[in-house]
Amino acid sequence: MSEKRAGRTLRIGLTQWHATREPAANLQHALAAVRGCAADGAELVLLPENGLMLGSNAEMRERAFSADSPEITELRRAAREAGTVVVLGGMKHRRSDRITNSALVIDRNGELLGAYDKIHLFDAQVGGVSFEASGVERAGAEPLLVEVNSVTVGLTICYDVRFPELYRSLARAGAEVILVPAAFTRTTGRAHWEVLLRARAIENGAHVVASATVHGEHPGEDAFETYGHALAVAPWGEVLADLGEAQFAHRVLELDLDAVTRARTALPVLEQSRPDAYTSSPQRLVAGPTGTEAAV
Template identity: 65%
Template sequence: MSDAAADARRLRVAVTQWRPTRDVAANLAVATRLIGEAGPGADLVLLPENGLMLGSNTEMRAAALSVDSPEIDELRAAAKSASATVVLGGFKRRDDEGRIFNTALVIGPDGTVAGGYDKIHLFDARIGGQSFEASSVEQAGRRPMIAEIGGVRVGLTICYDVRFPELYRSLALAGAEVILVPAAFTQKTGAAHWEVLLRARAIESAAFVVASATVRGEDGTDAFETFGHALVVDPWGEVLADLGVGGPAWQVLDLALSEVNRVRTALPVLAGVRPQAYAAEPEIIGIG
């Protein structure tokens, strides 16, 4: 590839956010509308985690969908109509054996399901007096995944994954130039950690980070309050877009992939990774 061709490489991404409820049909209508609005101007539309249903663990387990469900068929039709790749950032997927996973489903611009990433790190935590026991609903995924979209390697992650930098390093070392972080981040943790974590993952990976999000309602009926602020961060750690706390909302950004190469050349962190050294038992020295 010539220098001019390398400099011209682009990926147009649409970042989205909305307030999901327990009404799957209503949430699906929002998702398909945003795909229809943002998709024709984008190569990739990223929908947030739990965008099709945000409820209690029991409610989300009951609302789990199979990949061949009518709801997924509607998203496939919307992706095909917009001629854009759509990533359903995370939905409760029921497999043929009845197991449930939190899956980021990749739908190609022709409407076919290309594959899906099963969330590796499950949100088992107690925040603000509320318990989040994701492992009581879903099973953990077993391997990272990269989607190649128009020749661009795009790493797939979901929400709580963002707290595990080793996953992002593995994606970057495998050639990911853009990493997706669709989320339903809690209000409390989001206010404290959301932006700094996304910027850190972008900086240490020298990659674009695209993070769609869910937002909270004002009537107090949400299963849990989420933070919003869908973000796009560049490889230097600069925030390129922040959708705030409103919704439904979307924004299309043109990611210049030459920026990834520029940063990785100036700061060759990935070339300096020493996995064998890290795997060694740390030496402990006693003082006093």
């Protein structure tokens, strides 16, 4: 890995809100989060997945956004006025021939730099509910890195967090901070959210920052309940921030990039991993019944 100069930091805005089926109301939360984080010195503000519209598959398909939608135009204006990079952590993105779940990267001048299309689609059965994201969107095929003030940042979205090989590839490509904007279900969040984020941070020696949507205060008001608990995790696995179940919250964190160097020096797993040794099928040994010898 290339040597990093000492004393480097990145001020990043962690955000969370209760996203509904109403884009206009959600947009106001997004704009307030961008402005609030910028006022606290954020160089990058991470907004949650589906933060602009969270509904059923059919509703989100119908209300998919394009790059020139008014909501995106407003976010671009907010980024320019605040002078900060904004990552809209995931939206149903309508292109001419397809819909993807895309994290848009908006630079501090309000320009759209590009987008990461979510690679792993949430097709699962959770808590008696069937989530069939592939019925709404098409999977992406390329990881994405973005340079923010000379810090290499990797982009992922929500369900991606269950696929550690993606995070290892980003880390090996130089990612020091990895973003995981999410609309994690409440059921899986209670069981897996924190441990997955801490694992991705520890195994890659990287900061992991995960903005999130959160369930509403009234049962039945959401198409599905999301967990909240937007988290930031340091390379050694410490939780730096947890926004709990706040209906709207944001916090700016100064990430210590020297902590990445320290973690990767102490545990040089990126250099020591041997993917070629375990890409082939494993050997199999058969232990015979009691009283017989195993076949080897």
